[in-house]
Each structure stands twice: as structure tokens, then as C-alpha cells.
Amino acid sequence: MVEVLFIGLSLSSILLLIALGLAITYGAMGVINMAHGDMVMIGAYVTVMSKIWLGLDFYFAIPLAFIVTALIGLLIERIVIRRLYGRLLDTLLATWGISILLQQAVRLELGLSFFGLHIEGLGPGLQKVDVPEFLRGTISFGDTELNGYRMFIILVTIALTFVTWFLLYRTAFGVQVRAIIRNPEMAAASGIDVKRVNSLTFAFGSGLAGVAGVMMSGFKTVFPDMGATLVVDGFMVVVAGGVGSIYGTILSSGLLGEINALVALASNDIIARAVVFAVVILVIILKPKGLFSFKER
Amino acid sequence: MGLERKIQLGAYALFIVALFLVPEFSDEFWLNRASKYLVYGMLGVSIALTWGYAGVLSLGQGLFFGIGAYMLAMSLKLASPTSLAQGSDRPIPDFMLWNAEPDAPVELCCITPGSYLWLPFESVSFGMLMGVLLPAVVAGILGTIVFKKRISGVFISIITLALVLLVRLVVIDLQPLTNGFNGLTDLAFLTIAGFEFDPYSRSTYYLCAASLALVLIAARLLADTRASLILQAIRDDQQRARHLGFNVPMYQTFFFVVSAAIAGYAGMLFVVASEFASPTFMDLSFSVAMVVWAAVGGRSSLLGACIGAIAINWIEAEVSETAALVEAWKAIIGLIFVLVVLFLPRGLGGVAHDLAARLARRQSRKAAAAGTAGAEVKRHA
Amino acid sequence: MPSALRVENVTAQFGAFKAVDSVSLSVSDGELRVLLGANGAGKTTLMDLISGRIPCAEGDVQVYGRTITNWQEHRIASAGVGRKFQIPSVFRNLSVRKNIEVARCHSQSVFKNLRFRLPAADRRRVDDVLELTGLQDSAEQLAAHLSHGETQWLELGMLVAQDPKVVLLDEPTAGMTQGETSKTAEIIKRLRGDHSIVVIEHDMGFVREIAEVITVMHLGKVIAEGPVEQIEKDPEVRAAYLGSTGIL
Numbered sequence: 001m002v003e004v005l006f007i008g009l010s011l012s013s014i015l016l017l018i019a020l021g022l023a024i025t026y027g028a029m030g031v032i033n034m035a036h037g038d039m040v041m042i043g044a045y046v047t048v049m050s051k052i053w054l055g056l057d058f059y060f061a062i063p064l065a066f067i068v069t070a071l072i073g074l075l076i077e078r079i080v081i082r083r084l085y086g087r088l089l090d091t092l093l094a095t096w097g098i099s100i101l102l103q104q105a106v107r108l109e110l111g112l113s114f115f116g117l118h119i120e121g122l123g124p125g126l127q128k129v130d131v132p133e134f135l136r137g138t139i140s141f142g143d144t145e146l147n148g149y150r151m152f153i154i155l156v157t158i159a160l161t162f163v164t165w166f167l168l169y170r171t172a173f174g175v176q177v178r179a180i181i182r183n184p185e186m187a188a189a190s191g192i193d194v195k196r197v198n199s200l201t202f203a204f205g206s207g208l209a210g211v212a213g214v215m216m217s218g219f220k221t222v223f224p225d226m227g228a229t230l231v232v233d234g235f236m237v238v239v240a241g242g243v244g245s246i247y248g249t250i251l252s253s254g255l256l257g258e259i260n261a262l263v264a265l266a267s268n269d270i271i272a273r274a275v276v277f278a279v280v281i282l283v284i285i286l287k288p289k290g291l292f293s294f295k296e297r
Numbered sequence: 298m299g300l301e302r303k304i305q306l307g308a309y310a311l312f313i314v315a316l317f318l319v320p321e322f323s324d325e326f327w328l329n330r331a332s333k334y335l336v337y338g339m340l341g342v343s344i345a346l347t348w349g350y351a352g353v354l355s356l357g358q359g360l361f362f363g364i365g366a367y368m369l370a371m372s373l374k375l376a377s378p379t380s381l382a383q384g385s386d387r388p389i390p391d392f393m394l395w396n397a398e399p400d401a402p403v404e405l406c407c408i409t410p411g412s413y414l415w416l417p418f419e420s421v422s423f424g425m426l427m428g429v430l431l432p433a434v435v436a437g438i439l440g441t442i443v444f445k446k447r448i449s450g451v452f453i454s455i456i457t458l459a460l461v462l463l464v465r466l467v468v469i470d471l472q473p474l475t476n477g478f479n480g481l482t483d484l485a486f487l488t489i490a491g492f493e494f495d496p497y498s499r500s501t502y503y504l505c506a507a508s509l510a511l512v513l514i515a516a517r518l519l520a521d522t523r524a525s526l527i528l529q530a531i532r533d534d535q536q537r538a539r540h541l542g543f544n545v546p547m548y549q550t551f552f553f554v555v556s557a558a559i560a561g562y563a564g565m566l567f568v569v570a571s572e573f574a575s576p577t578f579m580d581l582s583f584s585v586a587m588v589v590w591a592a593v594g595g596r597s598s599l600l601g602a603c604i605g606a607i608a609i610n611w612i613e614a615e616v617s618e619t620a621a622l623v624e625a626w627k628a629i630i631g632l633i634f635v636l637v638v639l640f641l642p643r644g645l646g647g648v649a650h651d652l653a654a655r656l657a658r659r660q661s662r663k664a665a666a667a668g669t670a671g672a673e674v675k676r677h678a
Numbered sequence: 679m680p681s682a683l684r685v686e687n688v689t690a691q692f693g694a695f696k697a698v699d700s701v702s703l704s705v706s707d708g709e710l711r712v713l714l715g716a717n718g719a720g721k722t723t724l725m726d727l728i729s730g731r732i733p734c735a736e737g738d739v740q741v742y743g744r745t746i747t748n749w750q751e752h753r754i755a756s757a758g759v760g761r762k763f764q765i766p767s768v769f770r771n772l773s774v775r776k777n778i779e780v781a782r783c784h785s786q787s788v789f790k791n792l793r794f795r796l797p798a799a800d801r802r803r804v805d806d807v808l809e810l811t812g813l814q815d816s817a818e819q820l821a822a823h824l825s826h827g828e829t830q831w832l833e834l835g836m837l838v839a840q841d842p843k844v845v846l847l848d849e850p851t852a853g854m855t856q857g858e859t860s861k862t863a864e865i866i867k868r869l870r871g872d873h874s875i876v877v878i879e880h881d882m883g884f885v886r887e888i889a890e891v892i893t894v895m896h897l898g899k900v901i902a903e904g905p906v907e908q909i910e911k912d913p914e915v916r917a918a919y920l921g922s923t924g925i926l
Contacts, residue, residue: 032451080635080639083639084638084639087642088450088451089354089450089451089454090638090642092451092454093588093589093592093634093638094634094635094638094639096585096589096634097589097630097631097632097633097634097635097638098631098635099631100627100628100630100631100634101628101631101632101635103627104624104625104627104628104631105628107624108624108625108628114621114625124624228581228582229581232458232462232581235455236455236459239452239455268470270466270469270470271466271470273462273466274463274466274467274470277459277460277462277463277466278463280455280459281456281459281460281463284448284452284455284456284459285442285443285446285448285456288446288448288449288452519792521794522791522792522793522794523779523783523791523792523793523794523795523796524788524789524791524792526772526776526779526780526783527780527783527788527791529769529771529772530769530772530776530777530780532771533769533770533771533772534767534768534769534770536731536751536763536767537763537767537768537769538752538769538780539750539751539752539755540729540751540752540755540760540761541752541755541760541780541781541836541840542752542753542755542756542784542786542840543752543755543783543786544752544786544787544788545752547787547788548788551788551789
């Protein structure tokens with residue numbers, strides 16, 4: 001039983017890593033970023049590429065993926081998202097288009113495959129990442145054996161959640177972001193450079209997705225379409241937890257991850273996912289503000 | 298009747314006439330593909346009806362399409378010769394035998410748990426009826442709950458999205474009943490009153506063309522009613538509409554149901570033309586693709602969304618002839634989509650609408666100028 | 679004949695706070711009643727209670743003797759209560775004429791509205807309303823393109839077209855120029871007599887021009903009620919405005 005809860009916790013961690021970025025961009029900026037899953041995908045490819053081309057170890061991929069995806073996020077915000085603030089459904093549609101573009105960029109090796117050039121590590125095929133020796137084994141606590149890599153994911157998630165919390169609640173930047181969440185017009189009127197803060201917020205959210213991608217690459221195969229299901233899962237977590245509430249996102253990723261693990265144990269993975277969807281639908285219908293929304297009007 | 302309105306009606310008439318002229322210029326193979334595009338066009342209409350007129354963006358339209366498809370496919374599966382050749386005197390789908398327990402009775406009633414649900418589908422009429430009715434009922438229940446609760450735009454999109462993915466997983470998981478991932482294949486031709494619709498024949502194309510024309514005209518008429526005007530008012534400001542005395546959830550649900558029924562009907566036609574039904578109909582990417590078609594064609598233009606759907610799929614098929622371009626085409630679609638959302642939020646239909654309006658304005662100004670000139674002349678005379 | 683609008687001991691409760699505290703009010707047929715009070719006195723909340731936008735924690739609301747307490751908004755509206763909001767709310771993506779046509783569609787059900795046009799009598803009525811509000815020249819424009827004042831008149835016009843028995847107007851002259859205000863007064867005078875009207879208003883010049891009876895609210899309660907002259911002398915009303923000469 002402890003093992004199952006542990007697996008649930010590691011699933012929750014991945015969900016949280018994906019959802020955290022979405023919670024910030026959706027909650028703070030009112031942007032539904034369907035390309036978020038592709039940031040995860042790019043993070044995973046950064047891991048693959050940094051090994052092949054730079055000979056870098058798995059651990060170094062974490063900061064590298066954060067930087068790469070954050071920069072791409074910044075670019076997307078500057079070129080597209082910026083023109084769409086206040087048009088929630090349109091952000092969903094435009095970022096869907098971006099998502100296709102990003103996938104095809106990887107699949108077509110940045111377009112070079114037309115010219116017969118190939119970049120090792122990209123392309124339509126599957127890629128695999130080797131996890132460092134140190135994380136491959138299991139760690140024993142009494143008679144329970146816990147997978148080392150899952151443990152690592154949980155720890156990284158805790159660390160990043162803490163960093164996010166610190167940024168949002170203990171820094172001047174965080175005060176600005178939270179001001180924008182509450183009331184963008186008022187924030188702008190009080191001298192906050194809303195555009196700049198929004199760009200940085202979006203970049204940070206994308207960077208988190210990149211790190212999630214590094215973590216994913218350690219136990220799932222890496223391929224261009226891998227982001228599509230992830231972004232849906234991420235949104236389910238954010239919506240169930242309550243839009244605009246970081247705590248809600250943390251708690252709901254914990255809940256949905258554990259439900260997934262427990263149902264999967266009792267039946268199978270397919271039904272487990274279906275049950276998670278059913279839970280989310282019920283939450284939206286019964287508590288449209290989210291399970292754990294503490295935000296007053 | 299104003300000039301703008303005349304242009305609009307003219308466009309509908311032209312499109313419908315063109316639909317029926319297509320077979321004169323193409324072979325049976327191509328007609329089969331064209332029938333599928335017409336089905337997609339119907340989906341464009343169903344999206345525009347909820348999205349453009351009700352402001353409700355369903356990301357789960359594939360659910361209604363899928364239900365419609367499966368309902369008819371179940372009937373056509375039972376009508377197929379292989380189902381009669383499974384060692385029982387009444388039809389039974391081949392995959393049920395493959396999935397059944399070794400000692401299970403070879404009868405549709407009890408070969409696998411739940412297989413009795415297939416029994417009424419021995420009648421093709423029942424399958425056809427359910428293909429429209431079930432999507433409508435599901436949409437009715439969902440709409441009543443969601444709209445009564447005043448759940449707002451994005452959340453409706455997410456609920457419909459979660460629902461289509463949920464049903465897709467259930468269909469996949471119920472392998473013994475639905476043949477899971479593989480879907481329903483090896484179907485009989487649809488036969489109505491002794492007339493057979495061979496997918497590679499003109500008759501199937503005409504069936505799709507007539508259906509699309511019918512759906513377009515019906516949707517156009519519906520869009521011209523007072524109910525549609527009130528629906529658009531609700532889209533703009535629900536609160537105001539409630540205080541004018543309108544039963545807001547009832548309007549939203551009604552149009553949602555109509556849209557679902559159209560999608561279900563499209564699903565049935567797709568089965569007739571393609572001879573299979575599969576869980577991929579309920580993939581996320583398919584439901585989003587419909588929205589893309591409608592957005593490019595014009596989210597609040599029924600004809601625009603319809604033409605958008607047909608055009609995108611047609612071009613895609615043409616481009617896919619060259620293997621190297623298949624993947625590039627996807628990137629192009631992605632790019633077009635971003636550009637349309639940024640620069641043409643009302644799509645090509647919106648552009649056409651603006652052009653017609655400008656033409657009408659110029660016309661009326663000219664008429665007015667002629668009128669005053671006439672008056673001048675009279676006064677001088 | 680029962681009162682057009684009768685409100686008895688209604689209370690709006692938000693947690694421990696009572697925004698409207700056991701308020702009673704009776705407006706007779708054809709009367710025009712002005713609701714007066716400082717910000718936060720509970721005037722708009724009282725309208726919210728009457729029109730069903732928020733639920734009454736206690737009390738009773740009746741229209742011509744028919745109890746409508748806590749009904750859904752659209753049923754209250756079809757029972758004959760029309761409302762104009764403080765921040766003008768119209769259908770921005772419909773033309774001015776269509777806004778009024780929507781207000782003129784009487785049946786609340788979708789099936790009864792599956793017809794193409796309004797009956798001829800109603801169409802004439804729509805033209806009348808366009809003329810009354812002076813919007814006939816912008817009839818084909820989108821409501822989004824109207825000026826602030828015109829938007830207010832459009833919303834009033836929609837109320838006229840809806841033809842409710844009881845009309846609730848929340849600050850119909852807010853943000854208007856002198857000229858616009860007097861035109862608004864004209865439109866409201868046209869409504870009076872055929873309709874029973876409750877107006878929230880701050881502009882005293884405007885109030886003196888239209889008012890018969892004034893009800894003054896303060897901190898969720900009614901503190902005075904009577905004709906203009908009497909209210910202006912009322913010591914409690916003056917005290918409520920912190921000893922200043924107040925708004926009066």
C-alpha cells in the first residue's frame with residue numbers, strides 16, 4: 001500500500017510540475033496556453049540533445065531546459081500572446097496553433113529535413129534518456145522499497161514548488177504578479193510594468209514546464225507529440241484546484257495523482273485516467289470555483 | 298430585402314448548386330473523398346452554431362460525432378455478412394467471439410456482459426434513430442446541468458473536453474463490447490428501402506450533399522429566428538437577458554442540442570462513406586481540428602465555417618499526395634491558425650461579410666445621392 | 679387594488695453583514711418613487727433582492743399581490759419587473775434596433791420564439807421606442823459604438839419596449855451632461871403613469887424634477903419616507919449625512 005501511495009505521489013509531482021506553470025499563466029495572465037505541453041516536450045528534448053551534443057550529465061539538463069524553454073516562452077509571449085490579452089478563448093486557439101508549430105519543428109528537425117540534413121536527437125522517432133546510475137536503484141525503508149528516480153522527482157518538485165512560492169510570496173516581483181492576478185488595471189495604474197511582468201511570468205511558467213520535461217524524459221520515451229495529453233492533464237489539475245490558487249493546484253495535483261494510482265491498482269491505467277476525468281467534470285459542475293479555492297471575491 | 302441579404306442568400310444558393318455539380322467533374326474514388334469533406338463541412342456548421350451564435354466553444358464536439366458514428370456502425374456491423382457467419386442463426390459481431398470466454402454461449406444476448414445492448418441494433422432504423430437521438434439527449438442533459446449552473450465559457454470547453462476523452466477511454470476499455478482501439482470495421486453498406494449506398498458511388502455522394510444542403514438551410518433558417526436573436530443577446534450579456542425575462546439555460550441548451558444532433562448526423566454519414574467507426578473520432582486532436590476549421594472559415598458564419606472545413610481538408614488531401622509535404626502541411630495549418638486568430642478573428646466568413654456590407658452601403662449611398670439629385674432637378678424644374 | 683410593488687422586511691445577508699436589513703416599502707400603481715441614500719446604504723442591493731439577482735435571507739416581495747420572493751431572475755422579469763443597471767448593460771454586438779427587438783420578444787420560452795419576425799404591431803412599437811429615445815438615426819449601428827449617454831437611453835428604451843409593470847432604475851443619469859440628463863428625465867416622464875417606477879438617483883435637481891415620494895436609506899435600513907419638502911427638513915436624514923448640509 002505504501003508503494004502505491006508513493007507511486008501516486010510521484011505521479012502527483014509530475015502533474016504538479018506541469019500544472020504549476022499553467023496555474024501561474026492562467027491565473028495571473030488569463031492565458032490558456034495549449035503549447036505548455038510542448039514546453040514539456042522541448043524540455044525532454046533538451047535532455048536528449050545535451051547528452052548527445054554536449055555530453056552533459058542528466059542533472060545539468062535541468063537548468064539548461066529551464067533556460068531554453070523560458071526563452072521560447074518569452075518569445076511566444078512577445079510575438080503572439082501579448083496581442084491577445086483579455087481574449088481568453090482566443091489564447092487557447094492561438095496557442096494550439098503554436099503547439100502544432102513546435103511539434104512540427106522538432107519532427108522536421110527545424111525544417112532541415114527538407115534539405116536532407118538530419119540533426120541527431122530530433123526527428124519523428126522515439127528518443128530515450130539514461131538516468132544516472134545513482135537514481136536507478138531502490139531505496140529501502142524497513143520492508144518498503146522505493147524507486148530512487150521517483151524519489152528524485154518528488155524532491156525536485158518540492159524544491160521547485162518552494163522556489164515558486166518564494167518568488168510569488170516573498171519577493172517584490174511576486175507582489176507585482178499577485179497584484180496583476182487581483183486586478184490588472186489597478187496594478188498598471190499603480191506603476192507596475194504589466195507587460196514586462198507578464199513576459200517574465202510567462203517565461204517562468206514555460207521554464208517550469210521545461211524542467212517537468214527533463215523529469216518525464218527519465219521514465220517515459222520522448223517523442224514530438226508527448227505534450228498533447230500532458231497539457232490536458234495539467235489543465236484538469238488547475239481547474240479542479242481552483243483557478244488563481246497555487247495551494248489549490250498543489251492539493252488537487254496530490255488528489256488526482258493519488259486517485260490515478262489507486263484506481264490503476266484496482267483496475268487498469270485506462271480506467272484510472274477515465275476516473276480522473278470524471279472527478280474533474282464533477283468538480284467543475286459541483287464547485288465551479290475549484291475544490292480548494294480560498295480566494296475571496 | 299437589402300443587398301447584403303441578397304448577397305448572403307446568393308452565396309448559399311451558389312454553394313448548394315456547386316455541391317450537386319461536383320459529380321459531373323470527378324470519378325468515384327474522388328467522390329468518396331469529397332463525401333467525407335462534406336461531412337466535415339457539416340461539423341463546421343455545428344461548431345459555428347454553438348460557438349458563433351451561443352458563444353459556447355465545445356472542445357468535445359467529437360463526442361457527438363463519435364456517438365452518431367458508433368450508433369450506425371453497430372447496426373451496419375450486425376448487417377454485415379461476416380456477422381451472420383459466426384455459427385449462430387442470428388448476427389453476432391466477429392470480434393465478440395475473439396474476446397469471449399471459451400464456454401460463453403454464441404448468442405448476442407449473453408456472449409459477453411452487456412452484449413445484449415447490441416440487440417436493438419439488429420434494426421438499422423434503430424441505429425439511425427439513435428445516431429441523432431443519443432447525441433441530442435447527451436447534449437440535453439449536459440447542457441441543462443452546465444447552463445443552469447451558469448458555468449462560464451472556458452469551463453464549458455474544459456467539461457466537454459474532459460467528457461469526450463472520458464468516453465473515448467471507456468470505449469477503448471470495453472474491448473469485448475466495442476472492439477476497443479480497433480473500432481468497428483467490416484461494415485455492411487447502408488441500405489434504405491432496398492437502395493444500397495455503396496461508398497464508392499454517386500449515390501453516397503448525393504446522400505452527403507443533400508444532407509449538407511438540408512443542414513445548411515435548416516441552420517440558416519434557425520439562425521434567422523427570434524430565438525437565435527435572443528441567443529446572440531444572451532451571448533453578449535446573460536444578466537441583461539435574464540432581466541428581460543428570458544429563460545437563458547433553455548436557449549443555450551436548445552442550440553447546444555441542435556448542434557450535437559447535427560454532429561451526430563455527420564458521424565453517421567461518415568460511417569456510410571468510410572465504412573468504419575473508431576475511438577479516434579473522439580481524440581482531442583479531432584475535436585480541436587473542427588474548431589480550427591470553423592475559426593478559419595468564420596466562427597459566426599455558418600456557410601463560412603462549412604466552406605472552411607471543406608477547403609482545409611481538401612487542400613490537406615491534395616498536399617498529402619507529396620509525402621514530404623504531409624508534415625509540412627501540419628506546420629502550415631498551425632501557422633495559418635495563429636495568423637487567423639491574430640489578424641482575422643472572424644475568419645474568412647467575416648471578411649466576406651464585411652465586403653458585402655461595404656458593397657451594400659456604397660449602393661445605398663449611391664441611391665440616396667441619386668434621390669437627392671432627383672429632388673434637386675425637380676425643384677429647379 | 680394591491681400595491682404595484684410591496685417589499686416586506688427583506689434582508690440581504692453576506693456572512694454576518696446585512697447589506698439590507700429588514701426593509702419594507704410599498705409603491706402604489708403608477709407611482710414614481712425615488713430611493714435616496716449615501717454609497718453603501720443598500721439601495722442597489724435592495725434592487726438586487728427585488729429582481730432576484732441575490733436571494734432574500736428573510737422577507738417577502740410582491741408584485742400586484744403576487745409573491746415573487748426568490749424566484750429566478752427571468753421569472754421575476756416575466757412577472758413584470760424590469761430593471762436598468764447602474765453600469766449600462768446592452769447587447770454590444772447587436773444593432774440598436776435588434777437590442778430593442780430582443781426586449782420586445784415577450785415569450786420567455788425558446789420554442790415560442792422559433793419565428794422569423796416580430797408581429798407588425800410590435801415592430802411599430804420598436805420604431806416608436808427608437809423615436810422616443812432619439813436613436814432612430816443610429817438604429818442600424820452596433821450598440822458597442824454608442825456614446826455613454828446613448829447607451830443609457832438604449833437601455834431605457836429596452837425597458838420601454840419590454841413594457842414591465844414595475845420599473846427599477848439604478849442611477850439612470852450617472853455620468854451624464856446637463857443636456858443628457860434632461861432628455862433622460864423626458865424619457866422617464868413618458869414611462870410614468872403607465873408604469874410604477876423606483877429610481878435610485880443622486881442628482882437632486884433631477885430628483886426634484888421627477889419625484890413624488892422619496893424613501894431614504896442609511897446603512898441598510900429605511901430611515902425616512904415622504905414628499906421632497908418633508909425629507910429635506912428631516913433631522914434624522916441630515917444627521918445621517920454627518921451634520922453637513924448633506925446632499926440635499
